[in-house]
Amino acid sequence: GANGVEKGLFIGVNGVGFSIESATISVASLKPAAPATPGATADPRSWTAVYASITGAEFDGMGEAFSLSAPSFLLKLNQSAGGTTAPAAMDWTKVTGATLPQGIRDLNSRLLLIAGSVTVDIADFVHVSGSFALEKGDDIFITRENEATTRKVSLMRLGISGGTVFAGVGTLQDGVGVKLENVTLGLALMKDLPGVGTNTYTALKASGTASLVGVDALTLTGTLAVELNTGTDASVVAPAVPKAVDFTKLAGGKLEVKTGPNQSDPLVPIDFTGGVLRVKGSALITIDQFVF
Numbered sequence: 159g160a161n162g163v164e165k166g167l168f169i170g171v172n173g174v175g176f177s178i179e180s181a182t183i184s185v186a187s188l189k190p191a192a193p194a195t196p197g198a199t200a201d202p203r204s205w206t207a208v209y210a211s212i213t214g215a216e217f218d219g220m221g222e223a224f225s226l227s228a229p230s231f232l233l234k235l236n237q238s239a240g241g242t243t244a245p246a247a248m249d250w251t252k253v254t255g256a257t258l259p260q261g262i263r264d265l266n267s268r269l270l271l272i273a274g275s276v277t278v279d280i281a282d283f284v285h286v287s288g289s290f291a292l293e294k295g296d297d298i299f300i301t302r303e304n305e306a307t308t309r310k311v312s313l314m315r316l317g318i319s320g321g322t323v324f325a326g327v328g329t330l331q332d333g334v335g336v337k338l339e340n341v342t343l344g345l346a347l348m349k350d351l352p353g354v355g356t357n358t359y360t361a362l363k364a365s366g367t368a369s370l371v372g373v374d375a376l377t378l379t380g381t382l383a384v385e386l387n388t389g390t391d392a393s394v395v396a397p398a399v400p401k402a403v404d405f406t407k408l409a410g411g412k413l414e415v416k417t418g419p420n421q422s423d424p425l426v427p428i429d430f431t432g433g434v435l436r437v438k439g440s441a442l443i444t445i446d447q448f449v450f
Contacts, residue, residue, distance in 0.1 A: 401433070
């Protein structure tokens with residue numbers, strides 16, 4: 159294992175990439191001992207874990223066309239490799255004989271998690287901020303709607319909470335444009351594993367409030383929620399619809415999506431029983447004191 163604090167890092171190519179104010183990084187790696195018998199085949203398996211806490215990340219090299227800053231974000235990695243089939247990821251909570259940092263010691267299953275807070279500006283017209291979490295964990299078994307058998311799929315989750323989006327001229331405080339606030343999003347992307355099939359599955363829950371800002375004579379406010387649960391299947395011919403996932407068949411009756419790096423950040427529950435595409439909301443328009 160190794161620990162370190164790095165300052166003034168740059169990750170990128172040709173001046174385009176991330177500059178990092180500081181990072182605390184812990185790494186642990188395990189490999190089986192070399193064979194005691196000369197000429198014997200070595201065990202190819204290996205296990206690696208990384209825990210990194212990064213502050214002051216800025217995306218550089220694109221001028222005013224694009225800027226991204228992440229005041230803080232977290233990286234957790236627990237992976238394995240080697241052999242015809244990679245072994246299960248290490249449960250570091252059960253490792254003895256070594257002193258491990260707390261961030262490593264808490265990892266007990268396959269994981270790639272990147273989470274933090276971010277601010278994005280695009281061409282001085284679109285401004286985005288909020289917390290996020292991107293997670294790739296163990297493969298899972300799903301049950302499609304109106305089926306009793308399970309199938310194994312890969313799973314990636316993306317969550318956003320406390321999001322704000324402003325598109326317009328000027329700034330959020332004194333500009334003219336459209337503002338989205340309190341944006342919460344949970345997205346699950348799944349794909350059949352090799353040997354199972356070639357189908358993909360997508361589930362989404364998103365909500366927020368919208369308003370028009372900077373126009374004194376016109377007020378527009380409203381809420382918006384989007385729900386999506388769908389699948390793809392090359393063997394299905396229209397007008398038939400490919401089957402979606404029944405998330406209530408999972409342990410706990412749902413799939414939860416993290417939306418940020420902290421325990422206090424909300425989880426988005428995805429609990430669809432079948433295919434759905436639903437957009438709903440409300441709006442209030444006021445023009446010179448006339449309400450519509």
